[in-house]
Amino acid sequence: MQDCRLVADTIACRRGDRILFRGLSLAVRGGEIVHLAGPNGIGKSSLIRILAGLLRPYAGSVERSGSLALSDERLALDGHLPLDRALGFWRGIDGTHGQQPDFGLANLLDVPVRYLSTGQRKRAALARVAASEASIWLLDEPLNGLDTHWSCMAQLAIDAHRKAGGAVILASHQSLSIDHVTTVKLLDYSA
Numbered sequence: 001m002q003d004c005r006l007v008a009d010t011i012a013c014r015r016g017d018r019i020l021f022r023g024l025s026l027a028v029r030g031g032e033i034v035h036l037a038g039p040n041g042i043g044k045s046s047l048i049r050i051l052a053g054l055l056r057p058y059a060g061s062v063e064r065s066g067s068l069a070l071s072d073e074r075l076a077l078d079g080h081l082p083l084d085r086a087l088g089f090w091r092g093i094d095g096t097h098g099q100q101p102d103f104g105l106a107n108l109l110d111v112p113v114r115y116l117s118t119g120q121r122k123r124a125a126l127a128r129v130a131a132s133e134a135s136i137w138l139l140d141e142p143l144n145g146l147d148t149h150w151s152c153m154a155q156l157a158i159d160a161h162r163k164a165g166g167a168v169i170l171a172s173h174q175s176l177s178i179d180h181v182t183t184v185k186l187l188d189y190s191a
Contacts, residue, residue: 004066038186079114118145
């Protein structure tokens with residue numbers, strides 16, 4: 001896996017007329033996981049989008065080296081396509097063909113994405129991220145909608161990515177059973 005790092009320096013986030021957080025700095029390198037924690041509305045999803053380059057920070061800067069894959073509340077799979085074709089689209093974009101973790105989707109490959117349950121969609125999103133072979137994963141609530149078994153399997157896949165030299169930043173309300181996680185509490189930076 002390529003060397004990777006993502007560094008945010010004194011980030012501030014503004015939504016409308018409200019500053020959600022300010023002065024937030026974090027760094028993640030290959031082999032590390034950062035868990036973004038805090039109540040609803042504190043700015044976890046906004047921070048993920050800032051780190052992905054989809055939102056501009058109100059203040060501060062973000063530097064990144066290495067490829068990046070994002071999974072957030074917007075499922076990046078065409079709802080009209082069967083799951084296999086929707087995932088195949090991204091394999092073509094990413095130019096990847098390697099073996100990826102099993103997310104229990106084999107019997108769903110012919111099902112249009114729009115008919116998948118919430119948990120199946122989360123597993124499909126994680127499969128898309130894993131198939132990207134990106135060195136940095138940004139995951140917004142990756143465990144929402146997953147039952148106990150698939151939550152455990154998702155966490156094993158996230159930890160395997162870390163062990164392979166990848167970096168992960170994830171926002172989650174669920175407790176994590178992954179070792180070597182640094183938690184950043186957004187309440188500490190609320191404005």
